[in-house]
Amino acid sequence: MKILIFKLIFSFVVLLPLSNKILAQDKITKALNSWNQGTIPYVYFDNLPITDSIAYLDTREKEEFEVSHLKNAIWVGYKTFDEQKVLESLPDKTQPIIVYCSIGVRSEDIGEKLKELGYTKILNLYGGIFDWKNKGGQVFNDKEIPTDSVHAFSKHWGKLLQEGIKVY
Template structure:
Protein backbone atom coordinates (compact mmCIF):
# COMPACT_ATOMS: atom_id res chain seq x y z
CA UNK A 1 0.00 0.00 0.00
CA UNK A 2 2.85 2.40 0.82
CA UNK A 3 4.44 1.76 -2.60
CA UNK A 4 1.15 2.61 -4.33
CA UNK A 5 0.85 5.87 -2.36
CA UNK A 6 4.48 6.74 -3.17
CA UNK A 7 3.84 6.15 -6.90
CA UNK A 8 0.70 8.26 -6.72
CA UNK A 9 2.66 11.03 -4.99
CA UNK A 10 5.34 10.92 -7.72
CA UNK A 11 2.67 11.15 -10.41
CA UNK A 12 1.04 14.15 -8.70
CA UNK A 13 4.41 15.90 -8.29
CA UNK A 14 5.29 15.26 -11.94
CA UNK A 15 1.92 16.67 -13.04
CA UNK A 16 2.30 19.75 -10.85
CA UNK A 17 5.80 20.49 -12.08
CA UNK A 18 4.67 20.04 -15.70
CA UNK A 19 1.70 22.36 -15.24
CA UNK A 20 3.97 25.03 -13.77
CA UNK A 21 5.85 25.07 -17.07
CA UNK A 22 2.83 25.10 -19.36
CA UNK A 23 2.97 27.81 -21.98
CA UNK A 24 1.16 31.12 -21.75
CA UNK A 25 -1.00 29.98 -24.67
CA UNK A 26 -2.23 27.02 -22.61
CA UNK A 27 -3.04 29.36 -19.73
CA UNK A 28 -4.88 31.70 -22.08
CA UNK A 29 -6.95 28.79 -23.42
CA UNK A 30 -7.76 27.68 -19.88
CA UNK A 31 -8.81 31.21 -18.92
CA UNK A 32 -11.02 31.50 -21.99
CA UNK A 33 -12.60 28.12 -21.30
CA UNK A 34 -13.50 29.20 -17.78
CA UNK A 35 -14.63 32.79 -18.53
CA UNK A 36 -16.29 32.55 -21.95
CA UNK A 37 -19.53 30.97 -23.04
CA UNK A 38 -18.34 30.20 -26.58
CA UNK A 39 -21.11 32.34 -28.10
CA UNK A 40 -18.75 33.99 -30.60
CA UNK A 41 -16.50 31.62 -32.60
CA UNK A 42 -12.76 32.17 -32.41
CA UNK A 43 -10.33 33.38 -35.03
CA UNK A 44 -6.76 32.16 -34.47
CA UNK A 45 -3.56 34.13 -35.11
CA UNK A 46 -2.05 31.31 -37.17
CA UNK A 47 -5.08 31.09 -39.50
CA UNK A 48 -5.99 34.74 -40.14
CA UNK A 49 -6.32 35.68 -43.80
CA UNK A 50 -4.11 38.55 -45.00
CA UNK A 51 -6.87 40.87 -46.17
CA UNK A 52 -8.05 44.39 -45.61
CA UNK A 53 -11.69 43.30 -45.82
CA UNK A 54 -11.81 42.36 -42.12
CA UNK A 55 -12.73 45.06 -39.62
CA UNK A 56 -10.79 44.66 -36.36
CA UNK A 57 -12.64 46.11 -33.38
CA UNK A 58 -10.69 46.79 -30.19
CA UNK A 59 -12.99 46.28 -27.21
CA UNK A 60 -10.58 47.41 -24.51
CA UNK A 61 -10.57 50.74 -22.71
CA UNK A 62 -9.26 53.82 -24.52
CA UNK A 63 -5.99 53.99 -22.53
CA UNK A 64 -5.24 50.37 -23.46
CA UNK A 65 -5.91 51.09 -27.14
CA UNK A 66 -3.63 54.15 -27.11
CA UNK A 67 -0.68 52.11 -25.80
CA UNK A 68 -1.13 49.24 -28.26
CA UNK A 69 -3.61 47.98 -30.82
CA UNK A 70 -3.72 45.99 -34.05
CA UNK A 71 -3.08 47.81 -37.31
CA UNK A 72 -6.09 49.82 -38.49
CA UNK A 73 -8.20 48.62 -35.56
CA UNK A 74 -11.28 50.61 -34.65
CA UNK A 75 -11.65 51.38 -30.96
CA UNK A 76 -15.17 50.62 -29.74
CA UNK A 77 -14.49 50.24 -26.02
CA UNK A 78 -16.05 48.03 -23.43
CA UNK A 79 -17.55 49.95 -20.54
CA UNK A 80 -18.34 52.82 -22.90
CA UNK A 81 -19.28 50.67 -25.89
CA UNK A 82 -20.99 52.94 -28.40
CA UNK A 83 -23.46 51.07 -30.60
CA UNK A 84 -24.15 54.19 -32.69
CA UNK A 85 -20.45 54.55 -33.56
CA UNK A 86 -20.30 50.94 -34.75
CA UNK A 87 -23.51 51.25 -36.77
CA UNK A 88 -22.16 54.44 -38.42
CA UNK A 89 -18.68 53.01 -39.05
CA UNK A 90 -19.69 49.53 -40.27
CA UNK A 91 -22.86 49.93 -42.28
CA UNK A 92 -22.72 46.52 -43.98
CA UNK A 93 -23.93 44.02 -41.39
CA UNK A 94 -22.35 41.16 -43.37
CA UNK A 95 -18.89 42.80 -43.06
CA UNK A 96 -16.40 40.30 -41.56
CA UNK A 97 -15.50 41.54 -38.07
CA UNK A 98 -12.89 40.31 -35.61
CA UNK A 99 -13.29 41.61 -32.07
CA UNK A 100 -10.42 41.49 -29.61
CA UNK A 101 -9.33 42.60 -26.15
CA UNK A 102 -6.44 41.50 -23.93
CA UNK A 103 -7.16 37.77 -24.17
CA UNK A 104 -10.70 37.43 -25.56
CA UNK A 105 -13.11 37.74 -22.62
CA UNK A 106 -14.41 41.30 -22.99
CA UNK A 107 -14.44 40.91 -26.76
CA UNK A 108 -16.88 38.00 -26.51
CA UNK A 109 -19.30 40.30 -24.65
CA UNK A 110 -19.01 42.96 -27.35
CA UNK A 111 -19.32 40.29 -30.05
CA UNK A 112 -22.66 39.31 -28.50
CA UNK A 113 -23.80 42.94 -28.62
CA UNK A 114 -22.79 43.14 -32.28
CA UNK A 115 -24.80 40.00 -32.94
CA UNK A 116 -27.82 41.65 -31.30
CA UNK A 117 -27.30 44.63 -33.63
CA UNK A 118 -27.62 42.27 -36.60
CA UNK A 119 -23.99 41.74 -37.60
CA UNK A 120 -23.57 38.24 -38.99
CA UNK A 121 -19.84 37.56 -39.49
CA UNK A 122 -18.23 38.08 -36.10
CA UNK A 123 -15.19 36.25 -34.76
CA UNK A 124 -13.39 36.66 -31.44
CA UNK A 125 -9.58 36.77 -31.65
CA UNK A 126 -8.44 33.84 -29.51
CA UNK A 127 -5.94 35.10 -26.94
CA UNK A 128 -6.54 38.70 -27.98
CA UNK A 129 -3.70 41.17 -28.31
CA UNK A 130 -1.61 39.13 -25.81
CA UNK A 131 -1.52 36.04 -28.02
CA UNK A 132 -1.05 38.29 -31.06
CA UNK A 133 2.10 39.76 -29.51
CA UNK A 134 3.24 36.43 -27.99
CA UNK A 135 3.19 34.89 -31.48
CA UNK A 136 5.18 37.70 -33.06
CA UNK A 137 2.40 39.97 -34.32
CA UNK A 138 3.03 43.69 -34.63
CA UNK A 139 1.11 46.21 -32.52
CA UNK A 140 0.84 49.97 -32.95
CA UNK A 141 0.60 52.94 -30.60
CA UNK A 142 -1.73 55.94 -30.80
CA UNK A 143 0.51 57.52 -33.46
CA UNK A 144 0.18 54.34 -35.61
CA UNK A 145 3.86 53.55 -35.06
CA UNK A 146 4.89 49.93 -34.40
CA UNK A 147 5.70 49.44 -30.72
CA UNK A 148 6.88 46.74 -28.34
CA UNK A 149 4.71 48.16 -25.57
CA UNK A 150 1.48 46.35 -24.80
CA UNK A 151 -1.07 47.47 -22.26
CA UNK A 152 -1.25 44.46 -19.94
CA UNK A 153 -4.56 45.44 -18.24
CA UNK A 154 -3.46 44.33 -14.76
CA UNK A 155 -0.62 42.48 -13.00
CA UNK A 156 -2.85 39.38 -12.80
CA UNK A 157 -3.73 39.24 -16.51
CA UNK A 158 -0.33 40.61 -17.52
CA UNK A 159 1.21 37.27 -16.55
CA UNK A 160 -0.24 35.91 -19.80
CA UNK A 161 1.72 38.40 -21.89
CA UNK A 162 5.13 36.86 -22.55
CA UNK A 163 6.47 39.18 -25.27
CA UNK A 164 6.84 42.92 -25.45
CA UNK A 165 7.02 45.59 -22.77
CA UNK A 166 4.16 45.47 -20.28
CA UNK A 167 2.46 48.80 -19.59
CA UNK A 168 -0.11 49.17 -16.79
Protein backbone atom coordinates in the same frame (compact mmCIF):
# COMPACT_ATOMS: atom_id res chain seq x y z
CA MET B 1 30.30 14.92 -18.40
CA LYS B 2 30.58 17.72 -20.99
CA ILE B 3 27.44 16.41 -22.71
CA LEU B 4 25.51 16.45 -19.43
CA ILE B 5 26.58 20.04 -18.72
CA PHE B 6 25.63 21.03 -22.29
CA LYS B 7 22.18 19.45 -21.89
CA LEU B 8 21.60 21.30 -18.61
CA ILE B 9 22.66 24.64 -20.08
CA PHE B 10 20.57 23.98 -23.19
CA SER B 11 17.55 23.22 -21.01
CA PHE B 12 17.83 26.49 -19.09
CA VAL B 13 18.70 28.71 -22.04
CA VAL B 14 16.39 27.30 -24.71
CA LEU B 15 13.66 25.23 -23.13
CA LEU B 16 12.85 27.27 -20.01
CA PRO B 17 11.69 30.40 -21.91
CA LEU B 18 9.73 28.15 -24.28
CA SER B 19 8.04 26.43 -21.34
CA ASN B 20 6.89 29.84 -20.03
CA LYS B 21 5.20 30.55 -23.37
CA ILE B 22 3.52 27.15 -23.39
CA LEU B 23 2.38 27.68 -19.80
CA ALA B 24 0.98 31.14 -20.65
CA GLN B 25 -0.85 29.69 -23.65
CA ASP B 26 -2.34 26.96 -21.47
CA LYS B 27 -3.47 29.59 -18.96
CA ILE B 28 -5.11 31.60 -21.75
CA THR B 29 -7.01 28.49 -22.82
CA LYS B 30 -8.12 27.80 -19.24
CA ALA B 31 -9.25 31.41 -18.74
CA LEU B 32 -11.23 31.42 -21.98
CA ASN B 33 -12.84 28.09 -21.15
CA SER B 34 -13.78 29.45 -17.73
CA TRP B 35 -15.02 32.93 -18.68
CA ASN B 36 -16.44 32.51 -22.19
CA GLN B 37 -19.56 30.77 -23.44
CA GLY B 38 -18.25 30.18 -26.97
CA THR B 39 -21.03 32.30 -28.47
CA ILE B 40 -18.62 34.02 -30.87
CA PRO B 41 -16.37 31.63 -32.83
CA TYR B 42 -12.62 32.06 -32.43
CA VAL B 43 -10.16 32.91 -35.13
CA TYR B 44 -6.53 32.01 -34.41
CA PHE B 45 -3.37 34.01 -35.11
CA ASP B 46 -2.00 31.20 -37.27
CA ASN B 47 -5.20 30.97 -39.36
CA LEU B 48 -6.12 34.61 -39.86
CA PRO B 49 -7.53 35.32 -43.28
CA ILE B 50 -5.33 37.81 -45.14
CA THR B 51 -7.65 40.44 -46.55
CA ASP B 52 -8.23 44.14 -46.17
CA SER B 53 -11.99 43.62 -45.99
CA ILE B 54 -11.90 42.60 -42.30
CA ALA B 55 -12.67 45.23 -39.68
CA TYR B 56 -10.70 44.75 -36.46
CA LEU B 57 -12.56 46.10 -33.44
CA ASP B 58 -10.60 46.74 -30.25
CA THR B 59 -12.91 46.20 -27.27
CA ARG B 60 -10.48 47.29 -24.56
CA GLU B 61 -10.53 50.61 -22.73
CA LYS B 62 -9.19 53.72 -24.48
CA GLU B 63 -5.94 53.84 -22.48
CA GLU B 64 -5.19 50.24 -23.47
CA PHE B 65 -5.87 51.01 -27.15
CA GLU B 66 -3.62 54.09 -27.07
CA VAL B 67 -0.65 52.06 -25.78
CA SER B 68 -1.00 49.53 -28.60
CA HIS B 69 -3.52 47.98 -30.94
CA LEU B 70 -3.65 45.96 -34.15
CA LYS B 71 -3.03 47.82 -37.38
CA ASN B 72 -6.03 49.87 -38.52
CA ALA B 73 -8.14 48.65 -35.59
CA ILE B 74 -11.22 50.62 -34.68
CA TRP B 75 -11.60 51.36 -30.98
CA VAL B 76 -15.11 50.55 -29.74
CA GLY B 77 -14.39 50.13 -26.03
CA TYR B 78 -16.04 47.92 -23.49
CA LYS B 79 -17.64 49.88 -20.66
CA THR B 80 -18.19 52.77 -23.05
CA PHE B 81 -19.31 50.68 -26.04
CA ASP B 82 -21.41 52.91 -28.29
CA GLU B 83 -23.79 50.95 -30.51
CA GLN B 84 -24.63 54.02 -32.60
CA LYS B 85 -20.95 54.72 -33.34
CA VAL B 86 -20.49 51.15 -34.56
CA LEU B 87 -23.61 51.27 -36.72
CA GLU B 88 -22.34 54.49 -38.32
CA SER B 89 -18.77 53.19 -38.76
CA LEU B 90 -19.81 49.80 -40.14
CA PRO B 91 -23.15 50.21 -41.94
CA ASP B 92 -22.76 46.90 -43.83
CA LYS B 93 -23.86 44.22 -41.37
CA THR B 94 -22.27 41.52 -43.54
CA GLN B 95 -18.86 43.16 -43.07
CA PRO B 96 -16.39 40.56 -41.70
CA ILE B 97 -15.42 41.64 -38.15
CA ILE B 98 -12.75 40.37 -35.78
CA VAL B 99 -13.17 41.56 -32.20
CA TYR B 100 -10.31 41.43 -29.72
CA CYS B 101 -9.28 42.51 -26.24
CA SER B 102 -6.43 41.40 -23.98
CA ILE B 103 -7.16 37.65 -24.18
CA GLY B 104 -10.66 37.31 -25.65
CA VAL B 105 -13.15 37.65 -22.78
CA ARG B 106 -14.38 41.22 -23.17
CA SER B 107 -14.36 40.81 -26.94
CA GLU B 108 -16.82 37.92 -26.71
CA ASP B 109 -19.22 40.20 -24.81
CA ILE B 110 -18.93 42.90 -27.48
CA GLY B 111 -19.25 40.26 -30.20
CA GLU B 112 -22.58 39.25 -28.65
CA LYS B 113 -23.74 42.90 -28.74
CA LEU B 114 -22.73 43.12 -32.39
CA LYS B 115 -24.71 39.98 -33.11
CA GLU B 116 -27.76 41.56 -31.42
CA LEU B 117 -27.29 44.59 -33.69
CA GLY B 118 -27.56 42.28 -36.70
CA TYR B 119 -23.92 41.79 -37.71
CA THR B 120 -23.47 38.33 -39.19
CA LYS B 121 -19.73 37.71 -39.68
CA ILE B 122 -18.10 38.12 -36.29
CA LEU B 123 -15.05 36.26 -35.02
CA ASN B 124 -13.24 36.58 -31.67
CA LEU B 125 -9.42 36.72 -31.83
CA TYR B 126 -8.32 33.79 -29.67
CA GLY B 127 -5.94 34.98 -26.95
CA GLY B 128 -6.47 38.60 -27.97
CA ILE B 129 -3.64 41.07 -28.32
CA PHE B 130 -1.59 39.05 -25.79
CA ASP B 131 -1.49 35.94 -27.99
CA TRP B 132 -1.01 38.16 -31.04
CA LYS B 133 2.11 39.72 -29.51
CA ASN B 134 3.33 36.42 -27.99
CA LYS B 135 3.31 34.92 -31.50
CA GLY B 136 5.22 37.78 -33.07
CA GLY B 137 2.36 39.94 -34.32
CA GLN B 138 3.04 43.64 -34.76
CA VAL B 139 1.17 46.25 -32.71
CA PHE B 140 0.92 50.02 -33.14
CA ASN B 141 0.71 52.96 -30.73
CA ASP B 142 -1.71 55.91 -30.87
CA LYS B 143 0.45 57.54 -33.58
CA GLU B 144 0.20 54.35 -35.70
CA ILE B 145 3.92 53.66 -35.16
CA PRO B 146 5.00 50.06 -34.43
CA THR B 147 5.70 49.51 -30.73
CA ASP B 148 6.75 46.73 -28.39
CA SER B 149 4.56 48.08 -25.59
CA VAL B 150 1.29 46.34 -24.74
CA HIS B 151 -1.13 47.41 -22.03
CA ALA B 152 -1.22 44.35 -19.78
CA PHE B 153 -4.57 45.27 -18.14
CA SER B 154 -3.45 44.17 -14.64
CA LYS B 155 -0.57 42.37 -12.92
CA HIS B 156 -2.73 39.23 -12.75
CA TRP B 157 -3.62 39.12 -16.45
CA GLY B 158 -0.25 40.53 -17.48
CA LYS B 159 1.37 37.20 -16.60
CA LEU B 160 -0.14 35.88 -19.84
CA LEU B 161 1.80 38.39 -21.93
CA GLN B 162 5.22 36.86 -22.62
CA GLU B 163 6.51 39.19 -25.35
CA GLY B 164 6.81 42.95 -25.53
CA ILE B 165 6.96 45.61 -22.85
CA LYS B 166 4.16 45.45 -20.29
CA VAL B 167 2.46 48.75 -19.54
CA TYR B 168 -0.01 49.13 -16.66
